[in-house]
Amino acid sequence: MxxxxxxxLVANLHPAMLLLVLVGTVAGMxxxxxxxxxxxxxxxxxVPFTFAMDPTPxxxxxGAFYMGAIYGGSFTAILVNAPGTPSSIATAIxxxxxTKQGRSEHAIxxxxxxxxxxxxxxxxxxxxxxxxxxxxxxxxGPQEYFWVAVFGLTIIVSMSTGSLFKGLIGxxxxxxxxxxxxxxxxxxxxxxxxxxxxxxxxxxxxxxIGLFTIPEVIRLVARRRREAEMADAADGDLQGWLPMxxxxxxxxxxxxxxxxxxxxxxxxxxxGGSVANLVAYNEAKRASKHPETFGRxxxxxxxxxxxxxxxxxxxxxxxxxxxxxxxxxxDAIILGVLLLHGLRPGAELFTxxxxxxxxxxxxxxxxxxxxxxxxxxxxxGLQRGxxxxxxxxxxxxxxxxxIVGAYAIRSSVIDVAIMLVLGVAAYFLSRVGIGAAPIVxxxxxxxxxxxxxxxxxxxxxxxxxxxxxxxxxxxxxxLVAMSALALLWPVxxxxxxxxxxxxxxxGAD
Amino acid sequence: MxxxxxxxxxxxxxxxxxxxxxxxxxxxxxxDYPEQRIDYVLPFDPxxxxxxxxxxxxxxxxxxxxxxxxxxxxxxxxxxxGWSELTRTEPDGxxxxxxxxxxxxxxxxxxxxxxYETDQLKPVYYFQSTPNALLVPNDSEIETxxxxxxxxxxxxxxxxxxxxxxxxxNHIGTLAFADAAGIDVTYTPFSGxxxxxxxxLGGHVDALMSYSPQIVQLEDDVRAIAVMTEERMPGxxxxxxxxxxxxxxxxxxxxxxxxxxxxPDEVVDRLAEVFATVNEDPELVESFEEQAFVLENxxxxxxxxxxxxxxxxxxxxxxxxxxxx
Numbered sequence: 001m002x003x004x005x006x007x008x009l010v011a012n013l014h015p016a017m018l019l020l021v022l023v024g025t026v027a028g029m030x031x032x033x034x035x036x037x038x039x040x041x042x043x044x045x046x047v048p049f050t051f052a053m054d055p056t057p058x059x060x061x062x063g064a065f066y067m068g069a070i071y072g073g074s075f076t077a078i079l080v081n082a083p084g085t086p087s088s089i090a091t092a093i094x095x096x097x098x099t100k101q102g103r104s105e106h107a108i109x110x111x112x113x114x115x116x117x118x119x120x121x122x123x124x125x126x127x128x129x130x131x132x133x134x135x136x137x138x139x140x141g142p143q144e145y146f147w148v149a150v151f152g153l154t155i156i157v158s159m160s161t162g163s164l165f166k167g168l169i170g171x172x173x174x175x176x177x178x179x180x181x182x183x184x185x186x187x188x189x190x191x192x193x194x195x196x197x198x199x200x201x202x203x204x205x206x207x208x209i210g211l212f213t214i215p216e217v218i219r220l221v222a223r224r225r226r227e228a229e230m231a232d233a234a235d236g237d238l239q240g241w242l243p244m245x246x247x248x249x250x251x252x253x254x255x256x257x258x259x260x261x262x263x264x265x266x267x268x269x270x271x272g273g274s275v276a277n278l279v280a281y282n283e284a285k286r287a288s289k290h291p292e293t294f295g296r297x298x299x300x301x302x303x304x305x306x307x308x309x310x311x312x313x314x315x316x317x318x319x320x321x322x323x324x325x326x327x328x329x330x331d332a333i334i335l336g337v338l339l340l341h342g343l344r345p346g347a348e349l350f351t352x353x354x355x356x357x358x359x360x361x362x363x364x365x366x367x368x369x370x371x372x373x374x375x376x377x378x379x380x381g382l383q384r385g386x387x388x389x390x391x392x393x394x395x396x397x398x399x400x401x402x403i404v405g406a407y408a409i410r411s412s413v414i415d416v417a418i419m420l421v422l423g424v425a426a427y428f429l430s431r432v433g434i435g436a437a438p439i440v441x442x443x444x445x446x447x448x449x450x451x452x453x454x455x456x457x458x459x460x461x462x463x464x465x466x467x468x469x470x471x472x473x474x475x476x477x478x479l480v481a482m483s484a485l486a487l488l489w490p491v492x493x494x495x496x497x498x499x500x501x502x503x504x505x506x507g508a509d
Numbered sequence: 510m511x512x513x514x515x516x517x518x519x520x521x522x523x524x525x526x527x528x529x530x531x532x533x534x535x536x537x538x539x540x541d542y543p544e545q546r547i548d549y550v551l552p553f554d555p556x557x558x559x560x561x562x563x564x565x566x567x568x569x570x571x572x573x574x575x576x577x578x579x580x581x582x583x584x585x586x587x588x589x590x591g592w593s594e595l596t597r598t599e600p601d602g603x604x605x606x607x608x609x610x611x612x613x614x615x616x617x618x619x620x621x622x623x624x625y626e627t628d629q630l631k632p633v634y635y636f637q638s639t640p641n642a643l644l645v646p647n648d649s650e651i652e653t654x655x656x657x658x659x660x661x662x663x664x665x666x667x668x669x670x671x672x673x674x675x676x677x678x679n680h681i682g683t684l685a686f687a688d689a690a691g692i693d694v695t696y697t698p699f700s701g702x703x704x705x706x707x708x709x710l711g712g713h714v715d716a717l718m719s720y721s722p723q724i725v726q727l728e729d730d731v732r733a734i735a736v737m738t739e740e741r742m743p744g745x746x747x748x749x750x751x752x753x754x755x756x757x758x759x760x761x762x763x764x765x766x767x768x769x770x771x772x773p774d775e776v777v778d779r780l781a782e783v784f785a786t787v788n789e790d791p792e793l794v795e796s797f798e799e800q801a802f803v804l805e806n807x808x809x810x811x812x813x814x815x816x817x818x819x820x821x822x823x824x825x826x827x828x829x830x831x832x833x834x
Contacts, residue, residue, distance in 0.1 A: 040555065141713030197590065199624065269703065336564070340564055412594075
């Protein structure tokens, strides 16, 4: 392994290779920043171009592009509340709050540092621990995915800054939306109201754009001008990018925890960046000494979400390369490219094609490293531009971007309609205190929850009591305990605070 | 549905504006076909078997057609969204869509309204199939089909068989086998081969009804106990067939391309010719064999016969099992 690792490193130092990684990273960032053009779609669009190349540079380009795209999704999430990919859902929560407070530069720097660290941590796990982690991922069966989803849903508790009841209404609405279309197990047609186009369900990316971005456009227009504070660099925030980087690096635990969470979720074939960023965000909030600042422009929220989603890149390649099981949707495409070149994933791939595999893996790390300087320049440039843009251009610009983004996914006008309907609904729901985040959470986790439950009941038909298998498997038990803890933690925290005389979080607004 | 059609027309026109300006009214005369770019649409997510196949075909297709071929995706509802969209597409031969059996037979048969009917999709060519293969983990006590049947008879319903999708080739293959062997097993659908495989490797299901490429891809970890072909597959001589063990089961997923039903026959025939030639491309043939894809050659007429024959069999089986709605 180590000679190959060294060869991979040397191969990556070649100027042509560095240029290729740079091009891939920058192109990925640009595509990732466009709402609607997800990392998956971007990678698929890029595949034909790689056919003109040898397998190694082709794969390197795809990997760098993927890494960049996941990072690029943070830009629009922070600047205009439009998560560029489903991996940046949680980034928008605090990132856009920071923008509204005139701290968008700080948020962009946070996303950059987070993505850089997360990307490297994921790759480190991929290099050193791929085989045992791939084996571990196999212990996740239907029952475990069910509990992963339940654990994910406990995030509603911490995301409901106002009232828990309203958060639960939002989550239930999201779960309900997730049931539209052909059921994942059984194939029944549900809630399509006789419209065949709804058989595909509520597509995630148009829904994301609608739920997060459209209410913001309506607010911008209704208010006619932005809050005065939105202008750059309000008082009290750090000035210049270097102090900002130092500020973020001064809390290494958050960075490390979120990166590892991202990597681990990325390894699970049934979950990906869309789940990882939410879980990491939630854990950051739970571990924070001041959880009440989350949702109100907490820089650690941005760091958590962005380090987690770039962690999934390395994590996702673990089952992809060792088992031939794609860890995330873009991995499925890259796996296809491997097969096209006659490269079969498995332990053998690492020995017979070690130079290719390690060149590819190291290129992922190089891409993560390149994101930092490129992001600090391009990201902050974009930030200055957006902040300086008058609302009369900004609002229609975002609206146009939203419509194009929703349409682009599968050239469907219906997706645009779904996006707009959900957007207007989300605007009115937010007026009564029901935020977009719990709805999205329900929409993301609903299918995982349902599939896990039904598959678990089916595969254990032979057991005396099939439902008992949800409680008897070791990994399930751990997840049950984690879910219970997640539900009880806020109660404990509130009590501890009351004892110390600090007002309970979010109770009064 | 006019807005959709208008917008779908605008995109290619914008992209090929120069070509169009040069040729005037493209697509009116079948003799000159093709005069512009052809959209090869897959009704699935990128990365699957259909995608891999289309990628292999892309370059030889462009050579044969003398036009560029662009691959795009319209996933949703197990392919039904794309196929329903195809019925509303201009029948000019400039949009061809990946078409899979048994999907396009079973969806209209079993769903109240799948958004299309099987005969609204005009088959051009079926060029490939992946036979069903029954897989168990390497360390399973089940070593042969006989063991499998014995195990199922000992514990009716307890043996769990995973597969890709509901009423897919995997599902209907499991039903047909259970019916032929007179056993009771529980089929669990996964969202695709990509999620079904780890369920087998992790021991969450006892067996997998999957497709032949997995025999090769997973050769280190799984044992293929039978495959649904007439004869043993080339390169997989040690994998027995169901047929040689007295189960008359030959089935799997067939991949081809379709166009809207009103597409002129001349255009369909021209396309079929091209796909037939592409099927002889040495690189494609080699890659197919490596990955255990079976090369098929069904011209438009034979494709319709194949579809009708499969449809008849499925209807019989589902009626017998009382699964028809």
